[in-house]
Amino acid sequence: MTSGKDYVKKGFEDMEKWGYSRNPYLHHPLEKKKEFDSLFVGREKEIRNFFKKFVSGTHAFCIEGSFGVGKSTFKNRCFSEIKVEENRDVFNFIITDTISVVETESPREFLIDILRVTLDSIKPYREYLKEKNKKTLFEIENIVTKGDAKGNSYGSNIPIIHGQRESTSSTSVQPMNLLTQDFIINRLIKIGNIVREDLKARILITLNNLEKEKVNDQGKITTLIEMLRGLIFSEFILIFIGDLQLKSRLTSSGRLRSVFGESIELSPLSLDEFQFAVDRRLKYSAIKENYAPPLGDDVLEYMFSKCGGDIRWAFNFLNNVFEEIFLEDYPIRTYSLSDIEPICIKISRNTFNGLDTSEQKVIRAFSTIKSASPSDKKLQRACGVTRSTLQKILSDLSKRPELIVRGKRDRKQVYSLGYEMGILSDSENL
Ligand SMILES: Nc1ncnc2c1ncn2[C@@H]1O[C@H](COP(=O)(O)OP(=O)(O)OP(=O)(O)O)[C@@H](O)[C@H]1O
Ligand SMILES: [Mg+2]
Structure with missing residues (x-):
């Protein structure tokens, strides 16, 4: 009888015949240094501009672009260049976990989220803090936590709740009814000052997924962000990621107009860049020199023409097409558009049937x-x-x-x- 282990082995062997270690059409937002080195294409000017903003003293700005254009990946790429240097004569940034705003959140919950990711982001650097500042942070954590669970990083007790952050790597704080919005903002500003003083660093907070399509109540988003005005004027840098009209929406009431710098607008990759990005993906997943591209240039051109710049969808679709070819044991060769048309229709049909x-x-x-x-x-x-x-x-x-x-x-x-x-x-x- 064939065992589970044999099936797994066979699966790997079948993929090896294609010359790859996995589906080569990778389709996730890039995150790791190795991925940027091997897979990221273009955007040089935008990356330069991203860093110019900090030198020119911009404390709040948007990264704008349409669906799937590569905003999250761009943000990750830029952040991957930011390290807290031992030598504190250069300016440093401490990056918090990225927050995705959820419509149902109350303003207070939103601020507590911000406070939570901020406190968490400083933990790795606590040894550099002055004793008195450690104590202040400890007090802030204690005020916003119920003192009844595991030890926290400053030596106190901190329970764990879950929140809306994109990554789920660390501990968080517990909201209490006593916390007013002013109180939280005030504490955040205090934390910003401590970080400035002891770490010669600024805290960088990102709010992602602010697109009109993703959050219907945009008025609420503006109200929440207006609450953060005090942070923008202190030691924080705030980055907002959304669609092309994001800045004009956020600043339409006027309260935020003066604090926002120019947005970084991400335009769609060109066809050449897209093809290059695909080539790089194939190479990245290849396990031998002479690997065959499973899908021909005409397929890439077709996907590109369909996606209107949404390469998130294009990569995802290529990934699905290859999966189908692989699962259905298609012979190993490069397929052209006419070969795979039935697969494209099948995938789209499944999407339709799911509605x-x-x-x-x-x-x-x-x-x-x-x-x-x-x-x-x-x-x-x-x-x-x-x-x-x-x-x-x-x-x-x-x-x-x-x-x-x-x-x-x-x-x-x-x-x-x-x-x-x-x-x-x-x-x-x-
Ligand atoms: N510059 C790039 N080079 C290579 N691949 C990229 C680049 N930018 C984005 N990608 C790839 O494109 C896809 C979409 O990227 P990403 O998720 O960052 O887009 P997004 O604009 O944040 O999408 P969404 O609108 O869904 O939030 C991912 O698979 C990512 O790996
Ligand atoms: Mg994104």
């Missing part, structure tokens, strides 16, 4: 109407729903640009089919 009936109806309507807004009567009729229901469905669907994308026509907001639904519609399979 509920009302969503499918909307997608079908768009395959003939092409582009429309929820106020479009023809669209409402085709979908058999009211304007407000349609608005709700479209706003949900457009969170996933493979389904529906949001765009502008004559300054009006319109929706149209997303990448995968476009593939289905082109093949008349909807």
Whole structure:
């Protein structure tokens, strides 16, 4: 009988025949130094500008770009260059865990999140702090924690709760009713001063995923960020990541206008850069010299033309296509677009089948109407729903640009089919 171990071995052997150690179309935001060295392409000017901001004294700015253009990866790439130097004559930055704002969070919970990641970020440097400052931090931690659990890094007791940070690596603090917003901001500013004094460093906080598509209530985001004004004027640097209109939205009320520097706008990679990025991925996963690219140039060009700059989707789709080729034991060679068309349709069909009936109806309507807004009567009729229901469905669907994308026509907001639904519609399979 074949054992589980044999199956695993066979799986690896099959992949080896392709010449790779794993699916070579890697599709995660890059994080590690090795990944940047081997996989990252382009963006030199933007990286230079990122660092120029600190020298020019900018304390708050946005990284803006459309869906999947590479914002998180760019942020990680820049941060990977920032190290706290032993020699403290140069200026240093302490990077907190990145926060993703959640709509349901109260302002206080949001601030506690910020306080929590800030306290955590300083832990590795605690030995450099003056005794009195260690004590102050200890007190701040104690005020915001229930003193009943494991020992914390300053020698006190700190329980662990979970929060909304992107990484989940460390301990956190417990909210208490006594904490007012002013109180928390005040303590944060105090922490900023300590870090400035003892570590000659600034604290760098990033809020990610602020896109309109990801967080519907943008007014709330602005309100939350306005609370952080005091930090921007002290020793903190705040970076906000979202879509291309992020800065203008955040500063529309005026309160934040004067504190924001120019945004770093990430435009889509060029086709050449995309192809180069794919080449680098293949090489990175290859285990022998003469590995065959599983997918030909015409496939890459096609994906690129479909994705409108969203390389997150493009890499993800390539990954899925290869997985299918691999699972279905396709012979080892380079496949062209016409070879893999059925696979593209199959993947897109699965995505479509995963939607509920009302969503499918909307997608079908768009395959003939092409582009429309929820106020479009023809669209409402085709979908058999009211304007407000349609608005709700479209706003949900457009969170996933493979389904529906949001765009502008004559300054009006319109929706149209997303990448995968476009593939289905082109093949008349909807
Ligand atoms: N400069 C680059 N070089 C090579 N690969 C990149 C580059 N930028 C991004 N990628 C790849 O593109 C994909 C999308 O990147 P990332 O997740 O950073 O985009 P994003 O803009 O943050 O997406 P989202 O809008 O979903 O938050 C990832 O697979 C990442 O590895
Ligand atoms: Mg991202």
